[in-house]
Amino acid sequence: MYRVYILAVAEDDIVERIDFVRHRWDGDTADRAYTDLMDKLALLATQPHPGKVPVELSALGILNYRVLVHEFHTKVLYEVDAEAAAIVIHMVFGSTQDFQSLLYKRIMRS
DSSP: OOEEEEOHHHHHHHHHHHHHHHHHSOHHHHHHHHHHHHHHHHHTTTOOOOSBOOHHHHTTTOOSEEEEEETTTEEEEEEEETTTTEEEEEEEEETTSOHHHHHHHHHHHO
């Protein structure tokens, strides 16, 4: 069993995504999106490898990060740390957003 950690920047991402859904659709849809997303993240504790290694990172030899696609057009970048039995959620973003640009901005922010 893995422990799932959500970084503060990823928590901010979740708030942004849910606010986007709330403004685009309605409060009920946003609440459902939030609950569904959190359930999916919790599932990573027992199923840590459903996501795919992003091409942008595998090209650099970084294979312990994965991108999980979630409904409501949301993706999650997470790290699998098998040694620590931990899943670290790094980024939550929209499927239409440019992942490579977001990744670069996030790295530069660190």
